[in-house]
Structure formats: C-alpha cells, structure tokens
Amino acid sequence: MFILSGIRVRFAPSPTGPLHIGGARSALFNWLFARNNNGVFLVRIEDTDLERSSRASEENILNSLKWLGMDWDEGIEVGGENGPYRQTERLGIYHSCIKTLLDSGNAYYCYCSEEELAAEREDLMSRGELPRYLGKCRNLTAEDRCRYESEGRKPVLRFRVPVGQVITVNDQVRGNVSFECEGIGDFVILKSDQIPTYNFAVVVDDHYMKISHVIRAEEHLSNTPRQILLYQALGWEVPQFAHISLILGQDRSKMSKRHGATSIEQYISLGYLPEALVNFLALLGWSPGGEEEIFTLDLLKKQFSLDRVAKNPAVFNMEKLNWLNGYYIRNADIDRITELAVPFLKSAGYLVGDVSQEQFSWLKKLMSVVRDYISCLSEVPLYADLFFKEKIIYDEAAWDILRQEQAPVVLSCLRDKISSMEKDDITEGAIKKTLKAITKELGLGGKLVYVPIRIALTGKTHGPELYQVIPLFGREVTLARLDDSLKA
Numbered sequence: 001m002f003i004l005s006g007i008r009v010r011f012a013p014s015p016t017g018p019l020h021i022g023g024a025r026s027a028l029f030n031w032l033f034a035r036n037n038n039g040v041f042l043v044r045i046e047d048t049d050l051e052r053s054s055r056a057s058e059e060n061i062l063n064s065l066k067w068l069g070m071d072w073d074e075g076i077e078v079g080g081e082n083g084p085y086r087q088t089e090r091l092g093i094y095h096s097c098i099k100t101l102l103d104s105g106n107a108y109y110c111y112c113s114e115e116e117l118a119a120e121r122e123d124l125m126s127r128g129e130l131p132r133y134l135g136k137c138r139n140l141t142a143e144d145r146c147r148y149e150s151e152g153r154k155p156v157l158r159f160r161v162p163v164g165q166v167i168t169v170n171d172q173v174r175g176n177v178s179f180e181c182e183g184i185g186d187f188v189i190l191k192s193d194q195i196p197t198y199n200f201a202v203v204v205d206d207h208y209m210k211i212s213h214v215i216r217a218e219e220h221l222s223n224t225p226r227q228i229l230l231y232q233a234l235g236w237e238v239p240q241f242a243h244i245s246l247i248l249g250q251d252r253s254k255m256s257k258r259h260g261a262t263s264i265e266q267y268i269s270l271g272y273l274p275e276a277l278v279n280f281l282a283l284l285g286w287s288p289g290g291e292e293e294i295f296t297l298d299l300l301k302k303q304f305s306l307d308r309v310a311k312n313p314a315v316f317n318m319e320k321l322n323w324l325n326g327y328y329i330r331n332a333d334i335d336r337i338t339e340l341a342v343p344f345l346k347s348a349g350y351l352v353g354d355v356s357q358e359q360f361s362w363l364k365k366l367m368s369v370v371r372d373y374i375s376c377l378s379e380v381p382l383y384a385d386l387f388f389k390e391k392i393i394y395d396e397a398a399w400d401i402l403r404q405e406q407a408p409v410v411l412s413c414l415r416d417k418i419s420s421m422e423k424d425d426i427t428e429g430a431i432k433k434t435l436k437a438i439t440k441e442l443g444l445g446g447k448l449v450y451v452p453i454r455i456a457l458t459g460k461t462h463g464p465e466l467y468q469v470i471p472l473f474g475r476e477v478t479l480a481r482l483d484d485s486l487k488a
Helices: 021-036 055-067 091-103 114-126 142-150 198-208 218-234 264-269 274-282 297-303 318-331 334-347 357-370 377-387 396-402 407-419 428-442 446-458 466-485
Strands: 008-011 040-043 107-110 156-159 166-171 175-180 188-190 213-217 240-244
Touching (some): 008 021, 021 213, 021 264, 091 218, 156 218, 166 218, 166 240, 188 198, 198 218, 218 240, 334 357, 334 377, 357 377, 396 446, 407 446, 407 466, 428 446, 428 466, 446 466
Parallel strands (some): 008 040
Antiparallel strands (some): 107 156, 166 175
C-alpha cells in the first residue's frame, strides 16, 4: 500500500477528439493546483475506447495543452517511473488487479445479455426506482457458468457492491456528499473483450501513479462512490476529490456547439491568444477574491486554491472572453501580434508568399492601428481591407456625401497639402496638424471636414482615426483616392 506524500495531480483525457474547453479548464485547475503547491502535474491518456481513440486526437490534445502554456512533470512524452502512460499499454497491470478482486470475492462474472439488462432497467424505472444491476449472476455455480459459456455468452466482470453501506465523498469543493450502496448496483469493471471500464482503470492508474488529489468535472461525482469502493476492496489509500462545476452557455444550458466554439483548436483558428483563454478559463468557476480580472499565468499560480472554486455552474460569457482577448492583443508585443496576423491576411488574399522585411515593417504599423478595434485576430482582415484595395468603390450613400457643397473644397485642400509634403513627412503628428489647419482655413466644423475625407479615402463612415489611416496609405495612395473622389 502506497502512503501518499506530496501533491500529485493528473489530467487524463480520452483521445476521441480535440481538447474540449471543459477539459482544458480541468487541466488548468490541476496544473495551477500543482504549481501553487510545488506538486507534480501528470498527463496520461485514457484510450480504452478503441473504436474512437486516435493518435491524431492525442497529438491535438497535447499540443493544445502546450499552446495554453501548460507543461507536465510526468506522463506521456515526458516519461516517469509510473508508466506506461497510455491505458492500452497497461492491460497487464489491470488484469493483475482483477485477479486480486476475483480471489477476494469482490468481483464475479456476469453473463446477462443486453436484452436482459435492458428489460431489468425498464422494469425498475416503471416502478420509479433507480436503474441498476440487481445481482442476478452474483452467486453462479461452476455449472451455471459452463452452461452460459456453452451458449456462446461472453461474460463481463462485475464488482460486488457491499449491502447496507453508505459511501461519503469528502469533496474539496462540494463538501460531504453521501451515496447509498443500494442505489449503485454491482457495476462492470471488465468488459467482455477484456478491456477495463473507466471506473476501474482510473482507480488503478491513480493508485499506481500515486495521485493525491483528483480534480475533475462535476459530472464525475456520481462515479466517485464506485471508485472509493474499489480503493477499499483493493486495500488502497483513497485520494482527495474535488469536483468542479459544469460550464454552461449563456442560456444556462450545458455548453455545446450551438453556443459557439467548444474546442481549443477552434479558438486558435479564430485568433485568440493563449494568455487570454487561460485568464478566461481560470475565472470560470474560480474566484480570486477581489475585483481584478487580468491574471497572468504566474499570478494565477501564486493565487489559485481549491477553497475559492465555486459550487455553482460557471457561465461561458463570450463577451468577457472577447474583452479579455482584445485587452491582451492591444498589450502584446507588436512583432508577435503582427506575425500572428499574417496567416489571416494571407487567407483573405491580402498577402501572397513570403513577407519581406519592408512589408513586415509596414504591417507592424497597420497592426498598431487595427488592434485597437478587434477582439480576435480573425477580425484583422475586416478592418485591414481598406489598406489593401487598389480602388475604393463608392456606393450611392458615399457619393451623396462626396457631392455635398463643401466636400470638393475640403478634398482639394487636403490634396494640395499632401502633394506639397515629402513622403517621409507624412506622419501621424503631421497629419493631425494638417487636418486641424484645414478646418481652421475653411471655417468648417469637424464633421464637415472629416466625414468627406474618410469617405473619400476609405468608402466608410467609421474606422481608425484619419491621422492613422493617411500615413499607412502613404502619399501616392492618398492622392490617388482623393483624385478618384473628386470626380464626383
């Protein structure tokens, strides 16, 4: 029997698809708890769903964890003394423990067919009782087993749940939660194909990997009494449990695809930053105890604790995530944000091939303007399009503004001033002064000056400040667009 010492936690995903937002939050809470307590964070793979598991999904999950900034001390890819770290490579360990349960009488073979089990469930539900296995095969004789096997029945192995016991889970988040054994029923621990079930394999893995705290989603709470019974039957120390709340959509139903992106890879493809997503996930069910909402990974590691994890469901608020992501985009290193924006500009057809150093310098100036208006990098082309169009197509509403009495005078005045300036003199500061000079010289209000200029240069009534736009266009593009607009 192992005596647990030190904090050891784990994240154990099933590689049946990309890393879900809920799984990422569970991984993050485990990682933060380990880092806050100088503990060990372990990652293993639960791949006993042979039909749905794939190495591609495993790779996706591991890459998503790394993208979020999480590392692990032991487990898949890293190694350690408690491996292997894929369940399909641990079958011999499971079968050794199965033999222990059989020898002690805590497990037995069950030959009930799916049809018989379905009929039993329906009968219990019709009487208002919890559906569970009632123990038909609990006391089979050797002759009974031979008869069933001669009929071609392949048995499963069930755990013999003790009668009359109450199992209490001392949950670190939810407090004491009790379950009566009568409501559990003898449950399967080994399927007919000799593959262990989740409830059995997870206990064996957690024991041999010396896990001290099991931090996972609330939906696993109902599995916990089964797992505690297995720990007790095998004579093993029971770890601490902490079940974190569900993540709900804004309509307060369980988070699903209809609420938007549900996997980390989708958020990567939309141009969210890892630090924004980590900050957001940490606040889904955990409270720092103050009003602060911006948390770096280092700050989270220092402050995270289970006693501030909420029992109530966490609501996935896209507006808050977008606000956080916009904040991190605006405050990130401009070189990094520009590099991250390039694929989105290429996808929109605005960039082709390798980006030269001169192009990148210009793109940095573009991004320093555009990033004030976006909440994720996939929005960059929406705000950058006007800087890549060769000509502006003015709609009828735009032409109406350009035909206003003062508009040609304003545009001609700006054209004269830009044409008299050297290319390198067209800076934000110089353009600010130029626009103010035009309003003063013509004696016009700001709106009568700025709106026609904006329409002439961009075709839009809203967007970045004109003193930011004109330097990005440069002298020749600005003059060409003013010339086109003056043809009205």
